[in-house]
Amino acid sequence: MDFFCSFFFNVDINDERQRTFILGICSKILSHPFRITNSSLHLETYNFHVHNCFNQFEIDKLLQEAFQSNNVYVYRSYSSIYVDFKIDTLNNVLPICKQWFQPSIKSLVRLDEEKRRLWNQNFNGNHSEEIMKNDLINNIDIILPGFNYLIDFEWKANESYYHYGVGDLIFGSDYGVYIVIETKWLNMNSGKSVARNHARNEVKTQAKRYRQFAQEKFTVKVIGSSYTNDTVNNAIQFVDSQDEEIAKFITNYYNGSVLWDLILTIIWFPVELVKFVCLILLYTIVVFIPPILFIAFIIWKYPHLLML
Incomplete structure (x- = not known):
């Protein structure tokens, strides 16, 4: 059967x-x-x-x-x-x-717009870590191309158990892969590199935990990363090489599609320009030529009218 x-x-x-x-x-x-x-x-x-x-x-x-x-x-x-x-x-x-x-992208776009609006309403410009988050949110297309949709900036790891804590940033991609970015502002003036290393490792461990929580919560593939103010070139630190490789593939695919769209735009611009010029010529022929021909015919047929 x-x-x-x-x-x-x-x-x-x-x-x-x-x-x-x-x-x-x-x-x-x-x-x-x-x-x-x-x-x-x-x-x-x-x-x-x-x-x-x-x-x-x-x-x-x-x-x-x-x-x-x-x-x-x-x-x-x-x-x-x-x-x-x-x-x-x-x-x-x-x-x-x-x-x-792809069928989920429209809802992702709406969610991105809503979360960015809420973030802008609640953003605290006097808080160092929020400034860092704001930089990520507004420049994610440069820092990590391909993960352009803001899914959330503060989310409960478990709705029933509050002791699981609250996660930081989550971004989505066109590939059904999300990324958790746990942020931490480190005091660079303390002079205690051991303490900073400990804090850096702690946020990376936290990113691993929240990666698992996010995968269960959003039922999609989630990769994990951390972001602190002392990383070289403000680079995102991935929790493992697997997640880094996935992010690289998505970034490469995204950059490739952007480049291809640009090439198509460059190719099609002259074509569209020619089409526009042809439409203008056609409009001119249709609108202006018949009256001109009609007037010329009248003058040729009845030249004495010019003497009036």
């Missing part, structure tokens, strides 16, 4: 169930250490009776169209899902993430 039902099954990125399923697999792939290749990495065990979502044939179709056709070999074996993890798997899976995350 499932086999025949699967004939009428269409892969659709606008279907929330399909999107959740595919992005969940993407998140698991992104969480695997990219330097460790595995010919058959187990991602999850899928209980068809518990999930009550897709049958095995529908899953095969989803995996084929979403992953296998894009050079990421994710497959089902009985009730388990595996991926052949290769050196380029991480690079290949990010465009899939972007494609399947």
Whole structure:
């Protein structure tokens, strides 16, 4: 029965169930250490009776169209899902993430606008750490291109347990990957480098904790980082090399798309200019030429009218 039902099954990125399923697999792939290749990495065990979502044939179709056709070999074996993890798997899976995350971008844009408005209303310009956060919020497209959506600037790690604390900045990307940035203002005049090193390590440890909290809260892939006022060139410090690599891939993809958009704009500008000039000429011909021809005809036909 499932086999025949699967004939009428269409892969659709606008279907929330399909999107959740595919992005969940993407998140698991992104969480695997990219330097460790595995010919058959187990991602999850899928209980068809518990999930009550897709049958095995529908899953095969989803995996084929979403992953296998894009050079990421994710497959089902009985009730388990595996991926052949290769050196380029991480690079290949990010465009899939972007494609399947697109229906969520509009809501992300609205959230970004709302959070930036709230931040501007509550920003304390006399507080050193808030000034640092403000710099991040307003220049994130330069500091970390690709993570341009402000998801939150103060969020509860757990709504039920307040002792888990409050996280700092979270930014989103077009790839369904969020980044937690824990900030800390260090006293550079204290002269105690040991204390600063301890504070720096503490904020990095905190970033790891809040990365996990954020992944559970927002149900997306989350990478972690810290940001202090003593880092070289105001660089963001990632909690591990895996997260740094993911951020680099997203930044490179983002910069590549921006460059491509610029190239298209440069190419299409002359084309649009020619189209505009042609429209002006056509308008001139249609509007002005007929009356001129009509007047010329009258003068030619009835020259004596000029004598009146």
